[in-house]
Amino acid sequence: MNAEPRPPPARPGAQGFLTRLAMSPRFHRLAARLPGLRWMARREGAELFSIISGFVQSQALVALVEARVLHILAAGPMSTDDLSRRCAIPPEPLAVLLRAGAALKLLSRDRRGNWALAPRGAAFLTVPGLEPMVRHHHVLYGDLSDPLAFFRGQTETALAGFWPYVFGPLATENAPLAARYSRLMAESQVLVAQDTLRLVDLSQRRQLLDVGGGTGAFLAEVARAHPHLTLSLFDLPQVLAAVPDSLRGRIACNPGSFRTDPLPTGADTISLVRVLYDHPDAVVGPLLASVCAALPQGGMLVVSEPMSGGAKPDPATDVYFAIYTLAMRTGRTRSAAEIATLLTAAGFCGVQSRPGDRPYVTSVVVARRP
Numbered sequence: 001m002n003a004e005p006r007p008p009p010a011r012p013g014a015q016g017f018l019t020r021l022a023m024s025p026r027f028h029r030l031a032a033r034l035p036g037l038r039w040m041a042r043r044e045g046a047e048l049f050s051i052i053s054g055f056v057q058s059q060a061l062v063a064l065v066e067a068r069v070l071h072i073l074a075a076g077p078m079s080t081d082d083l084s085r086r087c088a089i090p091p092e093p094l095a096v097l098l099r100a101g102a103a104l105k106l107l108s109r110d111r112r113g114n115w116a117l118a119p120r121g122a123a124f125l126t127v128p129g130l131e132p133m134v135r136h137h138h139v140l141y142g143d144l145s146d147p148l149a150f151f152r153g154q155t156e157t158a159l160a161g162f163w164p165y166v167f168g169p170l171a172t173e174n175a176p177l178a179a180r181y182s183r184l185m186a187e188s189q190v191l192v193a194q195d196t197l198r199l200v201d202l203s204q205r206r207q208l209l210d211v212g213g214g215t216g217a218f219l220a221e222v223a224r225a226h227p228h229l230t231l232s233l234f235d236l237p238q239v240l241a242a243v244p245d246s247l248r249g250r251i252a253c254n255p256g257s258f259r260t261d262p263l264p265t266g267a268d269t270i271s272l273v274r275v276l277y278d279h280p281d282a283v284v285g286p287l288l289a290s291v292c293a294a295l296p297q298g299g300m301l302v303v304s305e306p307m308s309g310g311a312k313p314d315p316a317t318d319v320y321f322a323i324y325t326l327a328m329r330t331g332r333t334r335s336a337a338e339i340a341t342l343l344t345a346a347g348f349c350g351v352q353s354r355p356g357d358r359p360y361v362t363s364v365v366v367a368r369r370p
């Protein structure tokens with residue numbers, strides 16, 4: 001097979017100096033010989049390989065989750081043959097999967113050759129929401145099977161059908177669908193709430209309205225951290241129908257659509273947690289104006305969601321979340337600066353960006369009604 005033609009030599013000045021170096025076969029030969037450069041080339045090579053093979057790592061994790069290998073080993077170490085019988089996977093291919101799991105530090109192997117759950121695998125099982133997230137990735141995986149068609153907008157994405165509530169009129173009385181969606185969000189909310197409450201001090205606030213708050217998982221965490229707060233929830237009727245009875249005494253539920261209905265007033269603080277990135281600017285603009293109108297003077301808005309790195313693209317949010325929200329065909333993963341621009345246009349002031357120390361969980365932007 002003919003090798004792909006090498007890229008033409010860059011026009012002088014067309015590329016940055018280091019990029020021009022990396023395009024030079026002579027520099028590559030030099031880097032293979034000189035110790036310092038060899039270390040750098042090896043590191044770049046490993047990073048490139050990780051990008052190339054990432055999809056195989058993800059699918060190996062899916063196989064371990066779907067075959068319940070991690071769950072089985074949580075009860076104690078097991079031999080390949082016993083796991084083979086439990087997982088209905090022949091010993092030889094299973095050994096490949098288990099060695100991959102060990103290479104990814106999800107599993108380990110003890111002195112007798114039995115397989116055990118490693119701390120990273122235990123953390124995966126313990127952190128709320130990770131398993132259901134991995135179990136639903138097949139939807140996005142299928143959407144990306146022809147990536148060029150996907151980015152050309154030629155793919156009818158299954159993910160858009162997975163979360164139909166964002167399509168206004170499609171937010172039908174589909175209780176089972178709303179319940180499935182809300183369960184996935186509620187399970188993944190714990191970390192988001194932890195990081196949001198670390199980034200925003202609600203101790204001096206009086207009443208919090210969580211708009212698009214799903215079945216109340218965020219407010220449940222707020223109630224634990226700030227028992228003094230009066231809490232209200234606003235979301236679609238079919239979503240609020242799934243609010244657990246245990247929360248209903250603590251949280252006032254306000255069914256409605258922020259596309260058509262006014263928001264309840266009375267709260268001095270409103271939160272939008274993982275809401276804006278689901279919608280285009282044409283929906284976000286009026287939503288933020290509605291939030292501003294519902295707040296008193298000096299009232300606070302908290303926006304919390306994974307955000308693009310903007311001018312400095314982030315390897316988690318500008319890959320996973322940006323492509324995920326693109327596959328949904330409705331929203332987009334915005335940078336804090338883009339969100340600040342939308343907030344200012346909606347009438348907010350005092351906009352502050354509070355980057356999360358886990359961008360893949362969430363970051364925050366706060367603002368005030370003048």
Ligand SMILES: CC(C)=CCC/C(C)=C/CC/C(C)=C/C=C/C(C)=C/C=C/C=C(C)/C=C/C=C(C)/C=C/C=C(C)/C=C/CC(C)(C)O
Pocket residue numbers: 119120123127130133163188191274277278324325328360361
């Ligand atoms: C070194 C020491 C001290 C000990 C070593 C051994 C040991 C004990 C290690 C364990 C240490 C430990 C406690 C680890 C904890 C790890 C944690 C907390 C990991 C958290 C990971 C979180 C992740 C990976 C979050 C992923 C989130 C995802 C994939 C979210 C997806 C969200 C989606 C798709 C949202 C969709 C909504 C829509 C539709 C866009 O609106």
Ligand SMILES: C[S@@+](CC[C@H](N)C(=O)[O-])C[C@H]1O[C@@H](n2cnc3c(N)ncnc32)[C@H](O)[C@@H]1O
Pocket residue numbers: 165166185186188189192211212213214215217218234235236239256257258259272273274275278
């Ligand atoms: C990605 S979920 C976030 C849920 C929750 N805030 C969290 O972080 O887990 C987006 C939420 O917005 C709600 N939503 C979407 N469109 C809405 C609308 N027009 N009016 C009210 N809520 C809406 C959905 O029902 C869903 O609960």
